[in-house]
Amino acid sequence: MTAARMPRPGRAADLTVEVAPYPRASVGDVIVEVHAAAFTPGELDWEPTYVDRAGRDRSPAIPARDVSGVVVELGFGTNPSDLRIGDRVLGMIDRYRDGAAAEFVAVEGRDLALVPDGIDHVQAASLPMSGLTAWQGLVVHGGLAAGQRVLIHGAGGAVGTLAVQLARNAGAEVIGTGRARDRQAVLDAGASSFLDLAEGALESLSGSMDLVFDMIGGEVLARSIELIAPGGTLVSIAAPPPAQPADGRAVYFIVEPNRDQLTELANLLATGAIRLPEATVHPLTEAPKAFADKENGVPGKFVLQHKP
Ligand SMILES: NC(=O)c1ccc[n+]([C@@H]2O[C@H](COP(=O)([O-])OP(=O)(O)OC[C@H]3O[C@@H](n4cnc5c(N)ncnc54)[C@H](OP(=O)(O)O)[C@@H]3O)[C@@H](O)[C@H]2O)c1
Known part of the structure; x- marks a missing residue:
């Protein structure tokens, strides 16, 4: 099969589109014929992209942890009443395994959810990692509740x-931050206000946020500690x-794969309760350019579309 592979941790310039072995389905896996895949910044130099859970080298490695496609094979131990050959599925692939920048990928069946009618593969591939990270950051780790004041850094990403x-759908008051160019998109997504981080206005929020969710790290993360209200939470992912x-916790x-959360997110997408930002789409053969642009x-968001 065709795949984009990295010989070792590095940068997009090292990514090569080449012939790779068809994947083997381990116990509980299904093989998915990939229609679209997506990736997140930084994947190419993360250690887990290149080793298994025991730390054994598995390079050359295939990146892109988000997948949308069709089930073509059920491995031993998969429940045939759970997933069937021909199902349209989406999911986030465990970070210690090969990803979806390939024509076929082996994925744990329990990590996949069905793609709802009306959602195409490019949309579906854009959802899993971003959606699960947002959900787990706010709900699982952040204790999101109606009426809270929630600050989201990198809100246009x-x-x-x-x-x-x-956060808006849960009844929180949302303040977004980021670059000036993202102001309107963040307000359109449901934030009640937007702070351009280049203007450095964070101090005005000191001690007033029930929940801060940070996608940026560095100085922005460090400055966020003092923004937490008594009993509040700072959640970071970068x-x-x-x-x-x-008086609070950080x-x-x-992010972890989770079928129930992914199913809920896919249903929210299908009903229009959430929408995805516009994605830049490249064919699989242009994976090096997509990774380099990011x-x-x-x-x-960048999506690799393997099949029209
Ligand atoms: N821990 C986890 O499980 C997990 C899961 C998913 C993602 N991540 C990490 O979380 C981060 C965000 O992921 P993402 O997919 O949302 O990335 P993204 O789409 O690139 O979004 C990040 C957003 O933050 C903005 N931003 C970054 N630095 C900024 C700064 N100094 N000032 C103002 N705005 C800034 C970016 O703007 P520009 O594009 O202009 O820089 C972009 O709008 C990445 O580092 C990713 O690797 C971690």
Whole structure:
């Protein structure tokens, strides 16, 4: 099969589109014929992209953890009343396994959800990692509740756009931050106000946020600690927080596959309760360009479309 592979941790310039072995279905796996795949910034130099859970090298590695496609094979131990050959599925692939920048991928069946009618593969591939990260950050780790004041850093990005909508739908008051160019999109997604981080106005929010969800890290994350209201929570995904708030807690987490949450997210997408930001779509053969553009700061989600 055709796949984009990395010989070792590195940058998009090292990514090669080449012939790779057809994947083997382990116990509980299904083989998915990939129609579309998506990736997240940083995947190419994460250690888990290149090793298994025991730390054994499995390079050359195939990136792109988001998949949408059709089930073509059921491995031993998969429940045939659960997933069937021909099902349209979406999912986030475990980070210690090969990803979906390939014509076929082996995925744990329990990590996949059905793609609802009316949702195409490009939309479906844009959802899993961004949606699950937004959900787990807000609901599982952040304790999101109606009436809270929620600050979302990087609100115009892939995770941020979905986080703004989920928080607004839950009845929170949402403030988004990011670059000036994202202001209107973040307000359209449901934020009640937007702060351009280049203007440095965060201090005005000191001690007033029930929940801060940070996608940026660095100085933005460090400055967020003092924004937490008593009993509030700071959740970060780009880097661990450098300290704990005086009266509250700060959590860093790594997103996990979860079928129930993904099914709920897919249904929200299908009913129009959430929408995805516009994605830039490339064929699989242009994977190196897609990864390089993201690496070079081109904004937005990138999707690889393997089949029209
Ligand atoms: N821990 C986890 O499980 C997990 C899961 C998913 C993602 N992540 C990580 O979380 C981060 C966000 O992911 P994503 O997919 O949402 O990425 P994304 O689509 O690139 O969104 C990040 C957003 O933050 C903005 N931003 C970054 N630095 C900024 C700064 N200094 N000032 C103002 N705005 C800034 C970006 O703008 P520009 O595009 O202009 O820079 C973009 O709008 C990435 O580092 C990703 O690797 C972690």
